[in-house]
Amino acid sequence: MASTVEAPALIEPEAPESPPRRAGRRAAGLAAVAFRRTIAVVAFLAVWELAPRAQLVDPIFLPPVSEVVPALWDLAKSGQLWSNTEASLVRALSGFGLSIVLAVPLGLLIGWYRPVAELLNPLLELFRNTAAIALLPVFILVLGIGETSKIAIVLYACTWPILLNTISAVRTVDATLVKSARSLGLPAVRIFQKVILPAAVPSIFTGIRLAGGISVLVMIVAEMVGAKEGLGFLIGSAQQNFAIKDMYAGILTISALGLAFNQVLVLLERRFTRWRTDPGR
Amino acid sequence: MTPKISLTGVGKTFPVRGGGEFTALSGIDLDVAEGEFLVVVGPSGCGKSTLLDLIGGLTRPTTGRIAIDGAEVTGPALDRAVVFQQYALFPWRTALRNVEFGLEAKGLRRRERAEIARDHLDLVGLSGFEDRYPHELSGGMKQRVAIARSLAYDPGVLLMDEPFAALDAQTRDSLQDELLGIWAKTGKTVVFITHGIDEAVYLGGRVAVLTSRPGRVKEVADIDLGSRDAREDVRSSPEFAAHRHRVWSLLKDEVQTAQRLTVPAPRKEAIHLG
Numbered sequence: 350m351a352s353t354v355e356a357p358a359l360i361e362p363e364a365p366e367s368p369p370r371r372a373g374r375r376a377a378g379l380a381a382v383a384f385r386r387t388i389a390v391v392a393f394l395a396v397w398e399l400a401p402r403a404q405l406v407d408p409i410f411l412p413p414v415s416e417v418v419p420a421l422w423d424l425a426k427s428g429q430l431w432s433n434t435e436a437s438l439v440r441a442l443s444g445f446g447l448s449i450v451l452a453v454p455l456g457l458l459i460g461w462y463r464p465v466a467e468l469l470n471p472l473l474e475l476f477r478n479t480a481a482i483a484l485l486p487v488f489i490l491v492l493g494i495g496e497t498s499k500i501a502i503v504l505y506a507c508t509w510p511i512l513l514n515t516i517s518a519v520r521t522v523d524a525t526l527v528k529s530a531r532s533l534g535l536p537a538v539r540i541f542q543k544v545i546l547p548a549a550v551p552s553i554f555t556g557i558r559l560a561g562g563i564s565v566l567v568m569i570v571a572e573m574v575g576a577k578e579g580l581g582f583l584i585g586s587a588q589q590n591f592a593i594k595d596m597y598a599g600i601l602t603i604s605a606l607g608l609a610f611n612q613v614l615v616l617l618e619r620r621f622t623r624w625r626t627d628p629g630r
Numbered sequence: 631m632t633p634k635i636s637l638t639g640v641g642k643t644f645p646v647r648g649g650g651e652f653t654a655l656s657g658i659d660l661d662v663a664e665g666e667f668l669v670v671v672g673p674s675g676c677g678k679s680t681l682l683d684l685i686g687g688l689t690r691p692t693t694g695r696i697a698i699d700g701a702e703v704t705g706p707a708l709d710r711a712v713v714f715q716q717y718a719l720f721p722w723r724t725a726l727r728n729v730e731f732g733l734e735a736k737g738l739r740r741r742e743r744a745e746i747a748r749d750h751l752d753l754v755g756l757s758g759f760e761d762r763y764p765h766e767l768s769g770g771m772k773q774r775v776a777i778a779r780s781l782a783y784d785p786g787v788l789l790m791d792e793p794f795a796a797l798d799a800q801t802r803d804s805l806q807d808e809l810l811g812i813w814a815k816t817g818k819t820v821v822f823i824t825h826g827i828d829e830a831v832y833l834g835g836r837v838a839v840l841t842s843r844p845g846r847v848k849e850v851a852d853i854d855l856g857s858r859d860a861r862e863d864v865r866s867s868p869e870f871a872a873h874r875h876r877v878w879s880l881l882k883d884e885v886q887t888a889q890r891l892t893v894p895a896p897r898k899e900a901i902h903l904g
């Protein structure tokens with residue numbers, strides 16, 4: 350922390366830090382960072398490539414990555430990859446988006462009214478700890494095998510982390526901040542808007558980011574259980590038809606999708622919580 | 631003339647878990663004149679913060695009456711400002727936007743707010759730091775921002791609850807001087823809570839000593855150190871030592887009582903009698 354030294358009275362405190370001087374060293378530093386960040390992935394891909402070639406694993410069940418990539422390319426060229434990705438994205442994003450719209454306001458409300466929170470908490474814990482996927486058959490039974498049940502199960506699974514994080518965010522807002530706002534005679538609504546809400550944003554975003562990961566996971570499972578398109582369907586049917594390379598191509602697509610989705614959410618989170626102290630940044 | 635702040639027979643009890651009541655304050659009679667700098671000292675846990683909450687209107691007294699300019703306090707309002715030990719800055723707002731907070735409550739326009747906030751950051755020696763977030767500021771700077779925030783919406787009364795207790799000795803000394811300067815410049819009525827005897831004697835025009843549990847006003851000591859002159863070290867003058875000894879004597883018994891009442895380990899905020 351650059352802020353432990355206190356400027357003496359009547360002397361202007363230290364000026365904001367000067368811009369970095371040695372651009373060359375900085376570039377070298379960036380290269381080192383890039384190396385550290387990619388080395389593990391590169392090593393993993395190398396193992397994937399070499400292990401089947403060296404017959405350490407059966408290349409029929411795990412073809413080397415150099416054979417999976419052309420399969421991925423073929424899927425992309427035929428348009429299959431895109432149409433399946435699109436179907437999956439629509440499901441995951443609809444469920445995820447709806448869960449945000451639903452769970453954030455609900456969580457704010459429940460968190461703000463303490464007695465409601467205390468009343469509902471045991472039930473919420475129960476729901477949260479019931480794996481959403483276990484309820485998939487129920488959703489299919491009630492809503493059928495179409496889009497509705499898939500979006501609904503994603504929505505359901507995404508709701509809990511957002512709801513619970515939002516509730517706890519509201520409830521753990523620093524009491525001195527609230528007291529400080531109260532000492533100005535602000536009405537409850539204003540305190541909520543100007544103190545509780547901004548203070549809760551980081552925690553709410555954590556819930557949203559968790560839900561983002563869950564949405565992809567649940568969407569895949571739902572598509573594997575019963576669907577005519579989507580990446581989960583692609584992987585499942587490729588496995589059944591013994592198109593092993595296509596199966597891995599589908600898995601790669603999903604991990605790329607998950608990664609990209611998470612990255613977008615992380616960027617959004619940073620954008621909205623720039624004021625936070627975080628030494629890891 | 632009506633006093634700026636007037637407390638008559640003020641008491642406060644808290645319900646205790648498992649039934650019963652705990653008397654934090656009882657029978658407080660205290661008048662603070664317009665423009666006065668009153669310091670309240672007392673052992674830890676004697677009800678100093680409770681007293682400040684009461685004057686701030688954040689809690690209501692169980693007995694007695696609190697009035698500002700003769701009008702009974704029924705809740706918090708913009709005629710009083712509170713400065714907390716923990717700064718209570720909004721971490722998502724820059725220094726400037728923090729200072730603007732009270733001005734927003736007052737309903738001023740953006741341009742006007744920014745201008746007033748800038749002036750007050752300047753007053754506490756923080757121009758150039760408008761765009762810093764609280765986590766980018768040192769403890770002393772944070773407390774300066776908090777003071778600027780309180781002064782910005784121009785309250786008549788400044789209530790300060792051990793504002794410098796978390797700061798290192800050097801920072802504390804300089805902030806004490808700055809506060810006296812600001813007080814002289816703005817003519818605010820200040821109620822300043824501390825558990826430090828030196829701080830009380832250095833800052834206060836009068837020092838009210840509270841008894842330990844329940845808190846009552848044991849005595850109000852007048853402090854006369856003449857005008858603060860930067861060239862002279864007031865703290866090493868014989869007058870300062872005399873006042874200091876006086877307050878120390880008043881507090882000594884209370885601290886001992888308080889320690890007998892507390893669980894063994896002395897708390898960090900325990901009074902320094904050294």
Ligand SMILES: Nc1ncnc2c1ncn2[C@@H]1O[C@H](COP(=O)(O)OP(=O)(O)O)[C@@H](O)[C@H]1O
Binds near residue numbers: 644652654676
């Ligand atoms: N809201 C409350 N409920 C119950 N007891 C309280 C409450 N606030 C303060 N007290 C008690 O009142 C006493 C005085 O507290 P406080 O005013 O914070 O003391 P000080 O600021 O002098 O250290 C303490 O014993 C504290 O435990």
Ligand SMILES: [Mg+2]
Binds near residue numbers: 678679
């Ligand atoms: Mg206190």
